Amino acid sequence: MDGNMGIRTITKIEANPALFSRTADNRKLKVAAYCRVSTDEEDQLNSLETQMKYYTGKISENSAWTFAGIYADEGISGTSVDKRKEFMRLMRDCQKGKVDYILTKSTTRFARNTVDSLTWVRKLRAIGVGVMFEEQNLDSLKAENETFIGFYSVMAQSESESISGNVKWGVRKRMKNGTYKVRFDLLGYSVDKDGNPYIVPAEAEAVRTIFKMFLDSASLLQLQQYLEGNGFKTPRGNSVWQRSVISYMLKNEKYVGDVLYQKTYRRDCISKKVLRNNGELTRYLISNNHPAIIDRETFNLVQLEIARRSNKRKKSDKGLTELGKYSGKYALTDLLVCGCCGGAYKRTCKNETDKKVYYWRCINRIDHGTTACRDSFGIEEKKLHSAILRCLSKMMSDREEVVRLIQSNLQYGESGNAATLDVYNLENQIAQLNEDMTIFMDRAASTGGDVDKYEAELKKMFEQLTALRNLLETAKSQAAQSETVNNEVARLTALLMEADLNFSEFDDVTIRRIVECIQVNTDKHILVTLKGGLQGEELI
Known part of the structure; x- marks a missing residue:
């Protein structure tokens, strides 16, 4: 035997009680419920509250179940799980052994994305956690139900795509006739109770100053120092200005009283990735839509200066x-x-x-x-x-x-x-x-x-x-x-x-x-x- 070899020892590593309990006989299932509404409007929030009360009562009344909590996402779309904090918290708790079984209203509440729905159902079934979709009466622990879950998930995704298409059609119709309301989260503007923009004099003067400074050779850093040094807040209320925001201001047609619709678009309703519209979709320019802060001559000179510097x-x-x-x-x-x-x-x-x-x-x-x-x-x-x-x-x-x-x-x-x-x-x-x-x-x-x-x-x-x-x-x-x-x-x-x-x-x-x-x-x-x-x- 090698003289340098240490003494052989045995260390006991205790089982995780939460995971061990899943295999114990006569155990009580730790049951949780997942609820979701896609908007934060009052009727939707009332629906969410009703769902939460219903599942709290249902789980508590079953003597074979232990209440493991209610997980609820408010005002969140179901097309992607990444932004649903409560959903992801529920998945982590399942993996930690805190939840054995999940109740949810339907496949559309669980996910409107076929890939996400089937991926998580399979991950949960692999660790012994089931999902009951009450509206379809499907238990994910039964292998024969996966086909039906996939079918209903496809229907849910198709419904989302259809809704998205209808919304886009309505938005583009309003863009075409010039009635679509855009945000005016810009330095120099605010909106009244009807959503109509108006000029904020002190801020407008700052906007004119930075356009003039830019033409007089000021860099984005110098414009940033001017805005921060004079105490102007960003549209989001921050004291620190990003140079990318200032660059966007210098290129923004709203400052001459125009609005250009559909400068960006979403690739699809599932990924929700926003892309710059370089001609893939029709754009609509509404001239003289609102009061201008910058005259067109100055704005055009700034665009030429931007191109020259670039x-x-x-x-x-x-x-x-x-x-x-x-x-x-x-x-x-x-x-x-x-x-x-x-x-x-x-x-x-x-x-x-x-x-x-x-x-x-x-x-x-x-x-x-x-x-x-x-x-x-x-x-x-x-x-x-x-x-x-x-x-x-x-x-x-x-x-x-x-x-x-x-x-x-x-x-x-x-x-x-x-x-x-x-x-x-x-x-x-x-x-x-x-x-x-x-x-x-x-x-x-x-x-x-x-x-x-x-x-x-x-x-x-x-x-x-x-x-x-x-x-x-x-x-x-x-x-x-x-x-x-x-x-x-x-x-x-x-x-x-x-x-x-x-x-x-x-x-x-x-x-x-x-x-x-x-x-x-x-x-x-x-x-x-x-x-x-x-x-x-x-x-x-």
């Missing part, structure tokens, strides 16, 4: 995807380009004599050195800001003349053939994005890696593609005129003609609104291009 190209080839990240903090992140290699510039920090000094440097030079960009150079931020301000001051010395030039350049490029140019640009962006998606999918298939990350990026790219296609559809329908471009011209003109507009201090919002691009040339000059094509040059 379609940003990456600045560094070290990124996983072809998509770039929008920065709402520094205007130069999106505007500054290298005159040597054409790459973007990046803000960097350097510690000098106990203080931080910020520089802007070519990303290609940072990532790959002089082999990728030989002649670019870093610029100290303060010097760069000063050069830009000097250049803009010179260019704006005759402001009215500059405004006329910008207007004429923009309108020459857009007027008469504005929608055609928009369509051309959007088609190019869509083609490029399709090509990027193909390359990305090939890379994902060949390299493996984090599948979830690849799927998330693909989903983001698909959402951008959908947004661009929607914009393309809009541009085609407005081929004879382009209100959006004209509004942008008017907006830019108004900004340039403001009396207090000056270039004594660097302001990211102003720079982003009037400057199209700033090129850093190797001869230590910057070339500033305003929106509309007007250019100016300045020594750094």
Whole structure:
């Protein structure tokens, strides 16, 4: 015998009394009842109370039974067991030996999903727990009854599908004639006792502010900080705003007084999975349905800005995807380009004599050195800001003349053939994005890696593609005129003609609104291009 072997011992593990009692002779069955109503209306709740009283009495009156409780779900559909807390609690108690037998009114009360019904009946029968369906007089412990239980479960599911179909028909009929009531759980709106929306002035002002801030380059994070910092609650009463909620607000047509019906739909009444309607079902747009908070011009500009930000190209080839990240903090992140290699510039920090000094440097030079960009150079931020301000001051010395030039350049490029140019640009962006998606999918298939990350990026790219296609559809329908471009011209003109507009201090919002691009040339000059094509040059 191995000298290292321990002493052989025997440990007694007591049986679970609750499970052991199921096999004992002359035992009393622990009987429970399951009740469910599908709505929380008063007559349904009265029906539930009646069921509970009936089963409490019935179980208590039987001397061979022990009352194991009533499990009741209120206002819950029977098409899925996952959301029925009491049903799932009953199943767990059965598995723990707390319940030996279940009484329920009918197969429709137990489950309206054939798969769920048969799955749980079989699981319970495997551990010796039976279900009595009183209306059909079926005991699940009898194997010959399974066929009938399955038959009645199919009928229950078919009934649910029929009811669901009738409800959908009624809903779509009301959508078609514009009488369907939608929820207005949006910042800026509330509803009266008849369900009609009205504007909440203080909240509406906040909504206008975030739309303006977004056009003035603010990121979703900055909009979140504004809402939380000013104490605005979410539609659900939370103090913390999710950026996805703010993004939804910026895209919501209700703010211009319209309602778009059937933006989403449920795949079926069993899974209840909600899908975005990308054209699978008819949509109905009700224009001027209620008072607007945002004018259509501003709303359209915001949609274009969303698409522009979503379609940003990456600045560094070290990124996983072809998509770039929008920065709402520094205007130069999106505007500054290298005159040597054409790459973007990046803000960097350097510690000098106990203080931080910020520089802007070519990303290609940072990532790959002089082999990728030989002649670019870093610029100290303060010097760069000063050069830009000097250049803009010179260019704006005759402001009215500059405004006329910008207007004429923009309108020459857009007027008469504005929608055609928009369509051309959007088609190019869509083609490029399709090509990027193909390359990305090939890379994902060949390299493996984090599948979830690849799927998330693909989903983001698909959402951008959908947004661009929607914009393309809009541009085609407005081929004879382009209100959006004209509004942008008017907006830019108004900004340039403001009396207090000056270039004594660097302001990211102003720079982003009037400057199209700033090129850093190797001869230590910057070339500033305003929106509309007007250019100016300045020594750094």
